[in-house]
Amino acid sequence: MSSKSNNSAYWHANLKLMGLLLSIWFLVSFVCGILLVDQLNQIQFAGFKLGFWMAQQGSLYVFLLLIWIYTKRMQVLDKKFGMDE
Secondary structure, eight states: OOHHHHHHHHHHHHHHHHHHHHHHHHIIIIIIIIITHHHHTTSEETTEEHHHHIIIIIHHHHHHHHHHHHHHHHHHHHHHTTOOO
8 A cells, every 4th residue: 555545544543433433432521421411310320319410420431431541542553554663
């Protein structure tokens, strides 16, 4: 595979991964934290209403998990396309 097509495939895989992770980020922060907060508040979690908890704490945990997933997946992509050090 040529260098140009390898770089293009690497960039496409990177954009696909970022799109997926940003979609999850949007769902957790906007949909769960704002749009569905009233429905989620009907559920108790650790003594708090789930909608409140998701907006205040849960979204932070999800964001940290997304960062961890991104770094691990990028390490795999780097090795796959020969971009690792």
